Amino acid sequence: MTNHYEKYQKRKLISSYFSVIFSIALVLFLLGTLSLFVINSRKISDNFRETIPMTVFFHKDANEYNTDTFSKKLSKAPYVKDFVFVSKADAAKQHQEELGENFIEFLGFNPLQDSFDLHLKGEYVINDSIAKIEKELMQSKGVKEIAYDKQLVDMVNDNLDRITKWVLVITAVLTLISMLLINSSLRLLIFSSRFTIKTMQMVGATKSFIRRPFIFHSIRLGIIGSVIAIIAITALTFYADSKFPDVGIDPTKNYLPLVVVSLGLLLLGLIITSISTFFATQRYLNLKSDELY
Numbered sequence: 329m330t331n332h333y334e335k336y337q338k339r340k341l342i343s344s345y346f347s348v349i350f351s352i353a354l355v356l357f358l359l360g361t362l363s364l365f366v367i368n369s370r371k372i373s374d375n376f377r378e379t380i381p382m383t384v385f386f387h388k389d390a391n392e393y394n395t396d397t398f399s400k401k402l403s404k405a406p407y408v409k410d411f412v413f414v415s416k417a418d419a420a421k422q423h424q425e426e427l428g429e430n431f432i433e434f435l436g437f438n439p440l441q442d443s444f445d446l447h448l449k450g451e452y453v454i455n456d457s458i459a460k461i462e463k464e465l466m467q468s469k470g471v472k473e474i475a476y477d478k479q480l481v482d483m484v485n486d487n488l489d490r491i492t493k494w495v496l497v498i499t500a501v502l503t504l505i506s507m508l509l510i511n512s513s514l515r516l517l518i519f520s521s522r523f524t525i526k527t528m529q530m531v532g533a534t535k536s537f538i539r540r541p542f543i544f545h546s547i548r549l550g551i552i553g554s555v556i557a558i559i560a561i562t563a564l565t566f567y568a569d570s571k572f573p574d575v576g577i578d579p580t581k582n583y584l585p586l587v588v589v590s591l592g593l594l595l596l597g598l599i600i601t602s603i604s605t606f607f608a609t610q611r612y613l614n615l616k617s618d619e620l621y
Contacts, residue, residue, distance in 0.1 A: 345549065348517055352510055352553025352601070353560070355502070356593045360561045362499040363592065367585040369495070373488040374450020378409055380484065382476040384465055386442040394470030395442055401468060402446060407461055411446035419443065441472065454485055511604035514546055518608040525609060539609045543602050550601030554594045561593075562586065 365372075386395065395413060402411045414422075419440040452461060458481065462474050518525075521542070528538050565579045565586055579586050 345517070348510075348514060348546075348549050349553045349556070352550055352597055353556040355505070355509055356554055356557035356597055357560050359499065359502050359596075360557055360589050360593045361564065362495055362502060363589050364561065364565065364585055365495055366492070366499060367589065369488075369492045373492070374453075376484055376488065377450040377453035377481075378447050380447070380453055380477065380480055382446050382448060382474065384444040384446065384474050385472045386470045387472045388441060390442060390470030390472075394468075395444075398444065398468050398470065402444065407448050407452040407457070409447045409449045411444050414443050414445055416440040416442050453481060455481065507600055507604075510550075510600045511608075514601060514604045515608045515611075517546075518542060518605065535610070539606060542609050543605045546601040546605040547598055550597035551594070554597035557593055557597075558590045561589065 384398070386398075399411075399413060402408050448458070448461065452458065458476070465471060465474055525538055525542075529535070562579070569579060
């Protein structure tokens with residue numbers, strides 16, 4: 329009978345350990361994922377902005393010297409990510425392929441113009457910067473007009489700013505929830521040892537002596553949970569990079585955010601578990617024997 333009860337208690341204790349580790353790992357994983365998003369939000373938002381094209385059209389009477397001069401200007405400009413020159417002959421070929429017919433034979437001339445298709449660097453794709461860039465490029469000789477989707481620029485900037493703010497709020501709320509959840513799990517684990525705590529106190533053990541093994545044990549659980557969360561986040565980062573390589577979160581090249589988040593999660597796991605265990609054991613140390621039931 330005693331052996332059966334001991335096995336039951338052991339299974340119950342293992343189950344409690346598993347629930348604590350799972351709670352720590354799950355909460356820290358969610359918190360770490362959001363933290364990585366916040367850290368990389370600038371790079372992610374810049375990547376979206378850099379996909380917005382801008383086209384610079386030239387007058388029909390513009391010559392090769394004008395386009396060459398403009399090309400050199402773009403190559404030196406700090407706000408240009410990449411650009412390509414599209415001659416009116418190349419543009420006509422592209423339109424013929426899209427339309428499936430030769431519109432030049434129908435019209436008798438090529439109405440298209442020489443142009444440059446370019447992408448700006450992400451930090452310059454905001455209304456004020458684009459307006460200055462547009463004004464500067466329009467001053468170049470031979471340039472007729474500049475076309476880009478202004479509404480798309482506004483929508484991307486507004487939505488990215490809104491998403492970043494909400495993620496920061498969610499991260500703060502989740503941090504609080506993580507502390508409460510981990511604290512609750514550890515209190516339930518220590519609850520099963522409340523009689524042991526009181527027995528040790530009754531035979532003369534000091535509070536710090538009683539607390540020490542519980543704190544060290546919870547720290548070990550916190551380390552295990554943190555390591556599991558770090559492994560899961562690392563795997564998720566590599567998976568996300570394989571699916572969205574253009575975002576630029578390659579952990580093999582830009583490993584600092586992952587290292588910072590991993591160290592932060594490990595430290596957070598240690599702090600939360602040690603503080604929660606301290607107060608949980610302190611609670612039962614301050615209770616009277618008849619209050620334990």
